[in-house]
Amino acid sequence: MHQEYTVVEGDFVNAGTASSSVKKTLKQLGVNPQVIKRVVVALYEAEVNAIAHAYGGKVLVDIEADRIQMVVADKGPGIPDIAQAMQEGYSTARPEVRDMGFGAGMGLPNMQKNVDRLNVTSEVGVGTTVEMEVMFN
Amino acid sequence: MFYHALEIDEGSCIGCSRCMKICPTEAIRIGNGKASIMEDRCIDCGKCHAACPVGAIYIKQDDFKQVHEFPHSVALLPAVFLGQFPDDIRVSRIYAALKDLGFKHVFEVESAADIYKDVKHKYAREHVDDEPLISSFCPAIVRLIQIKYPSLVGNIIPAKAPLDISAMYVIKLLTEQRQVPREEIGVFYVTPCAAKIAAVKAPVGEKRSLIDGVINMDALFNKVYRKIKEQGKGYEYKALQTPQLSADAILSTLTNGERRICLAKRSYAIDGIENVMDFLDKLENDEVEGVEFLELRACDQSCAGALLSSENRFLCGERMYARARKAAERERNGEVARAREMEVYKDYLEENAYVEPVQARSMLTLDKDLSKAYKKLEKINKLKQYLPRVDCGMCGAPTCEAFASDVVCKQIGMTRCVFYQRHLERLNDITRQECIAAMNSVWGSDPIGDEEPPQVK
Numbered sequence: 309m310h311q312e313y314t315v316v317e318g319d320f321v322n323a324g325t326a327s328s329s330v331k332k333t334l335k336q337l338g339v340n341p342q343v344i345k346r347v348v349v350a351l352y353e354a355e356v357n358a359i360a361h362a363y364g365g366k367v368l369v370d371i372e373a374d375r376i377q378m379v380v381a382d383k384g385p386g387i388p389d390i391a392q393a394m395q396e397g398y399s400t401a402r403p404e405v406r407d408m409g410f411g412a413g414m415g416l417p418n419m420q421k422n423v424d425r426l427n428v429t430s431e432v433g434v435g436t437t438v439e440m441e442v443m444f445n
Numbered sequence: 446m447f448y449h450a451l452e453i454d455e456g457s458c459i460g461c462s463r464c465m466k467i468c469p470t471e472a473i474r475i476g477n478g479k480a481s482i483m484e485d486r487c488i489d490c491g492k493c494h495a496a497c498p499v500g501a502i503y504i505k506q507d508d509f510k511q512v513h514e515f516p517h518s519v520a521l522l523p524a525v526f527l528g529q530f531p532d533d534i535r536v537s538r539i540y541a542a543l544k545d546l547g548f549k550h551v552f553e554v555e556s557a558a559d560i561y562k563d564v565k566h567k568y569a570r571e572h573v574d575d576e577p578l579i580s581s582f583c584p585a586i587v588r589l590i591q592i593k594y595p596s597l598v599g600n601i602i603p604a605k606a607p608l609d610i611s612a613m614y615v616i617k618l619l620t621e622q623r624q625v626p627r628e629e630i631g632v633f634y635v636t637p638c639a640a641k642i643a644a645v646k647a648p649v650g651e652k653r654s655l656i657d658g659v660i661n662m663d664a665l666f667n668k669v670y671r672k673i674k675e676q677g678k679g680y681e682y683k684a685l686q687t688p689q690l691s692a693d694a695i696l697s698t699l700t701n702g703e704r705r706i707c708l709a710k711r712s713y714a715i716d717g718i719e720n721v722m723d724f725l726d727k728l729e730n731d732e733v734e735g736v737e738f739l740e741l742r743a744c745d746q747s748c749a750g751a752l753l754s755s756e757n758r759f760l761c762g763e764r765m766y767a768r769a770r771k772a773a774e775r776e777r778n779g780e781v782a783r784a785r786e787m788e789v790y791k792d793y794l795e796e797n798a799y800v801e802p803v804q805a806r807s808m809l810t811l812d813k814d815l816s817k818a819y820k821k822l823e824k825i826n827k828l829k830q831y832l833p834r835v836d837c838g839m840c841g842a843p844t845c846e847a848f849a850s851d852v853v854c855k856q857i858g859m860t861r862c863v864f865y866q867r868h869l870e871r872l873n874d875i876t877r878q879e880c881i882a883a884m885n886s887v888w889g890s891d892p893i894g895d896e897e898p899p900q901v902k
Contacts, residue, residue: 309823324730331729337818338810341596349731373819444815 309333313367315358315382323359326367327351330378333371339444346422347376347442353415354380354438360401361385362435378440386432394420394428447484450505450642451494455479458501460888464493465843469718470593470808474851475841478889486808488588489640490718490743491752504639504753507658509668512547515631519615520548521608521656522635524555524690524698525748527768528761529666534673537681542672546665548633550615557610557794558694560787564604564798566708569738577712577728577736578602580703584644585743586721587803591649594725595805600739603650605798607697608634608641612655613794614787633658635665637751640743650800662753692773695765698748701740709737716742716750811854825849833864841887861887 311333313326327348334344351367358365362384370377387393396417399406420426425441460478472486473493480501482493494502512518520543527536543551561582569578579601581587590597605613612632619625634656636642645654673680696702704714713736715721721741727733744750749765750758787794811825812818825846832845840861842848851857859865860875860883869875885891 309819309826324732327730328726332809333822335595335807335809336811336822337815338807338813339815341805341807345596345729345731348729352730352732371819373816 309371311367311369311371313369315355315365315367315380317359317362317364319359319364320356323356324352326355326369330369330371330376334376337371337444343442343444347378350419350422350440350442351378351380353418354378354440357415357436357438358382358384365435374445375441375443379437380440381435381437383435386434387428387430387436388432390428390430447487448643448647449482449484449487450489450639450646451482451487451491451502452505453480453482454501454503456501457499459499460892461498462838462841463496463498464502465841466838467492467496468843469722470589471843471847472808473843475838475887477886478892485806486592488585488592488743489638489643490585490589491639492718494639494752504642504661506636506642506661506664507633509660509664511631511658512633512660515657516629517550517619517625518548518631518633519550519552519619520633520635520660521611521615522551522553523608523637523662523748524553524695524765525637525751525754525761526635526662526666527553528749528764529662529754529756530670532764535681538673538676539669541676541681542669545672546668550619552611552615553690554608554611554634555690555694555697556787557607557614558697559691560610560791560794560798561604561607561697562693562703562706563791564610564795565602565703567795568602568604568799569708572602575600577733577739578709579739579741581800581803582606582703582740583640583742583747584649585638585640585718586741587649588640588643589718589721589743590725591803591806592808593722594729595807596729597725598803598805601803603800603802605651605800606644608645608656609648609654610794610798613797614790616655617790617793631657633660635660635662637662637748637753638744639752648800649803662751663755666755689775690772692769692776695769695772699762699765700742700747702747703740704738707738707740711735712738712740714740714742716747717745718743811850821853824853828852828859831859831865831868832862835864837863839863839884839887858883858886 330351331344331348334347355367358380362382365380365382368379392398394416419440423440423442427439430436458479460475460480462475464480465473465475469490469492470486470488472483473480530539540551577600581602581604587601590601615632616630619630620627632655634645636659642659645656645659648654693706700716701714704712715724746758746762749762754761810818811821828849832849834845836844840848842851852859860879866875866880
């Protein structure tokens with residue numbers, strides 16, 4: 309099952325559209341609630357990242373009978389040092405983003421914690437792609 | 446399989462579908478011109494009851510005559526009951542009427558509010574990891590979380606509601622202090638809503654309730670009010686000890702009643718089922734952080750706005766506030782010790798105030814087998830492409846999405862969709878007769894009848 313969503317730069321109002329819709333699908337499938345929670349938290353973080361740091365992007369979701377794969381690909385400044393960005397508390401968010409309660413430097417670490425496989429690729433000045441996979445069992 | 450207090454009287458149902466459109470859990474369908482409730486989805490919130498224009502949705506209650514079958518009949522009154530009466534009717538007259546109606550004892554459920562609070566606080570101290578903790582007070586909310594927010598069932602405090610604690614107290618008091626045999630005691634709960642009936646008849650997290658019968662608050666209000674009007678002035682009952690509720694206890698059933706005395710640093714009190722669902726959607730996504738306690742109530746203005754309240758919710762609420770202000774003043778003056786009549790049995794009540802953890806029973810899951818559910822969902826998604834997404838309800842389901850799911854899971858014909866019918870007509874794939882038959886299967890035989898259409902210019 310394939311789902312696609314568009315993320316618009318600075319559109320915090322609609323942050324969570326993709327994760328809410330995915331949540332509903334997984335509930336229909338009867339996936340364990342704790343697993344659903346992990347998926348939703350990780351995808352929500354990725355959505356917010358694309359909204360806060362990039363110039364928008366796409367969320368591609370593929371759901372199989374035993375797993376979910378999510379790709380959040382943004383056009384944006386990219387991440388020069390991914391290892392550094394993976395550290396808790398490290399943030400490059402602008403002050404106005406922080407004022408809205410985002411940008412605490414927990415995004416990538418939170419994704420890492422909640423998914424079974426995380427792959428971040430980035431090119432400075434072009435954009436970042438976050439690939440995540442969660443197994444249902 | 447699940448007990449529900451709400452039932453539809455087929456004889457009076459006109460199949461208008463108002464209930465179907467308002468139901469927050471999409472639990473109602475129309476078929477053969479009548480509404481029906483899907484048992485596994487209904488949470489007994491009573492929205493349908495309020496929306497029905499012909500009173501076809503009724504709330505089951507026990508026969509009032511049962512009250513006379515017990516030498517020691519006990520009325521367990523919710524605090525909102527006294528809030529139903531106009532200001533010029535004194536509490537002693539209401540009590541007198543209740544005695545005359547056959548109740549030997551009258552207790553207010555909220556006498557247990559202070560114990561309930563202590564039980565919740567104790568649980569909260571020991572379960573910081575399960576925050577945000579959700580109050581078990583409103584049974585419609587507990588059921589909502591069970592079927593729609595399964596990941597949050599572990600957040601519900603598994604404590605008996607004040608009504609169960611007060612029932613335990615009454616039975617303990619009468620059997621131990623007054624040596625009344627248990628079989629002579631009939632505990633009757635006067636309920637302000639349908640959800641509490643379901644909670645008594647089919648409690649979550651325990652085998653059976655201590656309550657012997659349920660009486661609907663609107664019905665009892667009528668009986669009491671008529672008695673008072675018949676008897677005129679001077680009709681009073683001077684109870685030896687009128688239980689004085691604390692101000693906190695009086696306010697506990699209103700919105701903010703639990704939150705204002707909880708110990709949480711951050712907490713929210715949310716009333717109205719739509720508001721609650723909005724919030725739980727966010728909470729489930731971890732979008733709300735640092736919340737320690739949630740007071741969630743299905744009815745707008747909580748129990749003052751309950752289904753069986755015959756008084757306006759704001760008038761009832763203000764009367765309760767007025768009563769609480771008086772109680773608070775008494776407490777300040779030290780005139781009456783804070784109502785702690787249950788103190789004697791505090792340890793016993795607190796020990797027995799817990800129930801088993803609440804279990805999820807998701808209504809959204811299409812099949813127990815994940816791979817089967819997957820196949821069903823694929824079919825549903827495919828069918829949705831042929832549906833107009835206008836949610837007109839002509840198919841007898843509340844939304845196109847719900848209809849697609851019904852087609853796949855209940856093998857209902859796609860031809861019930863009027864838009865899909867037109868689509869088939871264009872393909873010459875359906876006859877006029879088949880279209881009519883499909884519509885009749887939802888709305889019954891032609892509701893307009895055989896008359897000639899009027900001439901309209």
